[in-house]
Amino acid sequence: MVTIVVRNLDEGVKQRLRVRAAKHGRSMEAEVRSILEESVRERENFGVAIIEAFRKHGGVELDIPPRTEMPRVVDFGPE
Template sequence: MASITVNDLDEALEQRLLQRASDKGVTIEREVRDILTAALCDESQNTEDLASSIRARFAPFGGVELELPSRGPIRDARKFD
């Protein structure tokens, strides 16, 4: 199993990690492993594209129907003589 050393960790962050680990009754090392696992597992499982994510977010509200503006005929190309 690999080991990681983190240098220059902010004291306040270290205290928050210690408190969080203490609240859960685990070691700080275990808490850091859990945080890394959760962060990296969520990232790799999110394979949905942006459009699908937006659609899923608004689906409970019934979706959105937008009116498309009418289109006119294509203009003739300019002639430069």
């Protein structure tokens, strides 16, 4: 395990951490550890999350018609 020391932490931040830790029923140290772990956790791709959410309900198949026209050209020039 690694030890990290945080210096010059604002007293207000410390108090809010203490309150937050109490709400979660854990020590301030455990709360900070939880915050750090959550902040660096790899996030699931949003598209993958949607697919997984629908998969448990049998999924959804969409009929996507083929394109019959070319996409329009967009002019981003000055007006």
